[in-house]
Amino acid sequence: MSKTNGSFMRALCMGKIAEDIIFPYPKMKTDEKETLKTIFSSFSSWLKGKDSDFRKWDKQGEMPKEFLQEMKEFGLFSFIVPEEFGGLGLSVTGYSRVLQELSRYEASVAITAGAHSSIGMKGLILFGTDEQKKKYLPKLATGEMVACFCLTEPSAGSDAAGIKCKAVREGDSWVLNGEKIWITNGGLADFFTVFARTDSPEGQITAFIVTREMAGVSTGPHEDKMGLRASSTVTVSFENVRVPNDHVLGEVGKGFKVAMKILNSGRSGLGGGCIGGMKRAIALSTHQAKSRQQFGKPIADFGLVKQKIGHMVVECYATESVVNLVAGLVDQGHEDYAVEAAISKVFGTECLWRTLDEALQIAGGGGYMCELPYERMLRDARINRIYEGTNDILRLFIALTAMHDVGQQLKELAGSLGKVFLDPIKGFGIFSDYAKKQVSLTTGLGKATFTMAHPSLKEETEIFEECAKDLASFADRILRKHGKKIVDLQFPTRRLADAMIDLFALACVISRVTSSIEEKGPEKAAKEKEILHVFAGQVRRRVKSNFGKIDENDDEQIISLADYALETEGFGWDNL
Numbered sequence: 001m002s003k004t005n006g007s008f009m010r011a012l013c014m015g016k017i018a019e020d021i022i023f024p025y026p027k028m029k030t031d032e033k034e035t036l037k038t039i040f041s042s043f044s045s046w047l048k049g050k051d052s053d054f055r056k057w058d059k060q061g062e063m064p065k066e067f068l069q070e071m072k073e074f075g076l077f078s079f080i081v082p083e084e085f086g087g088l089g090l091s092v093t094g095y096s097r098v099l100q101e102l103s104r105y106e107a108s109v110a111i112t113a114g115a116h117s118s119i120g121m122k123g124l125i126l127f128g129t130d131e132q133k134k135k136y137l138p139k140l141a142t143g144e145m146v147a148c149f150c151l152t153e154p155s156a157g158s159d160a161a162g163i164k165c166k167a168v169r170e171g172d173s174w175v176l177n178g179e180k181i182w183i184t185n186g187g188l189a190d191f192f193t194v195f196a197r198t199d200s201p202e203g204q205i206t207a208f209i210v211t212r213e214m215a216g217v218s219t220g221p222h223e224d225k226m227g228l229r230a231s232s233t234v235t236v237s238f239e240n241v242r243v244p245n246d247h248v249l250g251e252v253g254k255g256f257k258v259a260m261k262i263l264n265s266g267r268s269g270l271g272g273g274c275i276g277g278m279k280r281a282i283a284l285s286t287h288q289a290k291s292r293q294q295f296g297k298p299i300a301d302f303g304l305v306k307q308k309i310g311h312m313v314v315e316c317y318a319t320e321s322v323v324n325l326v327a328g329l330v331d332q333g334h335e336d337y338a339v340e341a342a343i344s345k346v347f348g349t350e351c352l353w354r355t356l357d358e359a360l361q362i363a364g365g366g367g368y369m370c371e372l373p374y375e376r377m378l379r380d381a382r383i384n385r386i387y388e389g390t391n392d393i394l395r396l397f398i399a400l401t402a403m404h405d406v407g408q409q410l411k412e413l414a415g416s417l418g419k420v421f422l423d424p425i426k427g428f429g430i431f432s433d434y435a436k437k438q439v440s441l442t443t444g445l446g447k448a449t450f451t452m453a454h455p456s457l458k459e460e461t462e463i464f465e466e467c468a469k470d471l472a473s474f475a476d477r478i479l480r481k482h483g484k485k486i487v488d489l490q491f492p493t494r495r496l497a498d499a500m501i502d503l504f505a506l507a508c509v510i511s512r513v514t515s516s517i518e519e520k521g522p523e524k525a526a527k528e529k530e531i532l533h534v535f536a537g538q539v540r541r542r543v544k545s546n547f548g549k550i551d552e553n554d555d556e557q558i559i560s561l562a563d564y565a566l567e568t569e570g571f572g573w574d575n576l
């Protein structure tokens with residue numbers, strides 16, 4: 001039987017558990033595992049013991065040129081370049097695992113390698129012509145060329161479609177003008193994937209390959225920033241840059257799609273980085289908890305310390321389950337994974353943040369000192385919730401995609417609802433009363449069941465099924481309650497997104513634990529079952545709480561308080 005080539009979460013929101021998408025839990029290929037072991041042993045001999053250098057470079061806000069050269073020699077720019085072009089040709093799963101390993105040593109190193117592969121040159125791999133690939137991929141594999149991704153502008157961050165950087169066609173080339181800000185690797189790069197406005201019948205935005213030697217390309221000074229300080233972040237400017245027509249990446253006018261596809265497919269790398277950070281934090285915290293004595297015993301003996309460590313383990317396992325499952329879907333050729341990839345980004349970056357915060361707490365005052373790695377890890381991790389789509393925007397994307405699907409079932413509305421997907425934030429104004437009624441009928445019918453999970457996981461799969469049923473009626477109830485106002489009401493949208501995020505993570509953990517029980521036997525998988533049990537309980541409580549707030553909430557008061565603060569631009573109750 002062939003697998004469903006669709007989205008697990010989009011199906012779930014319509015009341016169906018498409019379990020053949022997430023079962024069996026994906027596995028890394030044996031030969032790739034061997035390759036990774038060799039790579040990791042070379043990382044270990046190279047990077048282990050370099051922590052004082054990393055701390056120094058964090059303070060200086062830059063990594064030395066010699067180290068960048070070492071990164072090239074150790075193949076850090078070759079991971080995803082196909083073998084025929086001189087790269088390692090790793091799968092998405094393998095690549096994510098490599099970034100996990102690098103992140104256990106140092107986040108600035110991981111982001112320099114990651115931005116090059118995940119976003120800098122990903123467009124070339126996904127959309128490049130044979131000529132473009134032949135010309136650039138061999139140089140990108142060796143690091144002779146470093147790549148970066150240029151989308152953000154001073155007036156266009158989350159609203160990426162609002163970019164002003166402009167390319168005008170002149171004969172068989174384009175003249176590019178504009179400025180991009182906060183570009184990772186921009187200061188090192190020779191290869192720039194650039195998005196520019198090309199208002200034309202074909203579409204508004206086009207992606208281009210720009211190279212440093214083109215006249216009119218310049219980069220600004222290294223930004224002084226909170227974290228990832230040793231990585232390069234700069235402004236990139238284009239002044240009358242003549243870009244040949246054969247440097248268009250993908251189709252003219254389809255650049256927004258190119259950008260979104262790059263960001264979606266790059267998320268497994270970022271997820272791998274989150275897992276690496278969490279595993280390092282768990283190693284540091286367990287060591288610290290056992291060696292630090294207070295009140296005559298190791299702090300590891302205290303319940304509140306154990307509670308933190310236990311939660312770290314659950315969140316790390318859940319993140320790893322999500323990230324690897326999404327990477328596996330991409331490797332298997334699934335096309336419709338954007339919602340799941342967005343979920344993996346939001347879930348992983350927030351688990352990492354909580355884990356690092358708790359790790360610092362376990363380290364006490366020492367955790368606050370720059371001599372130990374905790375504060376740097378926390379600073380480095382903060383950006384993850386902001387870049388590659390803020391977690392807020394991704395939550396809107398996750399929930400509004402689900403609501404779009406619900407509406408899509410209504411044939412009469414199919415045409416106009418298409419706009420919601422293109423512009424999920426603005427497009428909801430079109431819901432009519434008729435639509436609301438129809439949506440009520442279409443959803444809320446979920447009779448979804450899990451059949452492929454291990455039978456011993458009945459309790460947890462029942463939790464999933466129960467919450468999934470609620471989810472299928474969630475969008476319906478929100479729409480019935482709020483109708484076309486939903487676009488302005490982000491609180492319920494966020495609740496739907498949070499429920500979807502939790503449920504996808506739970507589905508991934510169920511799939512992974514099933515495969516562990518089948519492979520290792522119930523005894524060896526007992527601890528993983530415990531993790532699942534704890535996580536399923538957490539998910540049930542959070543999902544119920546989110547659903548409960550559809551009717552009972554303090555949203556209006558919160559908005560009123562925010563409006564008051566916005567009006568007065570401050571806190572209105574100073575006691576002096």
Ligand SMILES: Cc1cc2nc3c(=O)[nH]c(=O)nc-3n(C[C@H](O)[C@H](O)[C@H](O)COP(=O)(O)OP(=O)(O)OC[C@H]3O[C@@H](n4cnc5c(N)ncnc54)[C@H](O)[C@@H]3O)c2cc1C
Nearest residue numbers: 149150151152157158182183184386387388389390392393
């Ligand atoms: C260290 C670093 C590296 C970066 N690297 C790159 C890179 O390599 N390439 C690149 O192109 N960009 C890069 N960026 C830019 C990054 O992607 C943007 O910062 C990000 O997309 C958010 O845009 P913004 O900062 O303009 O925030 P804004 O869009 O101004 O958002 C500010 C806040 O408002 C919220 N918000 C905005 N719109 C809505 C809405 N409709 N509903 C609810 N909330 C909303 C956001 O969630 C956020 O919390 C980098 C940024 C940093 C700091």
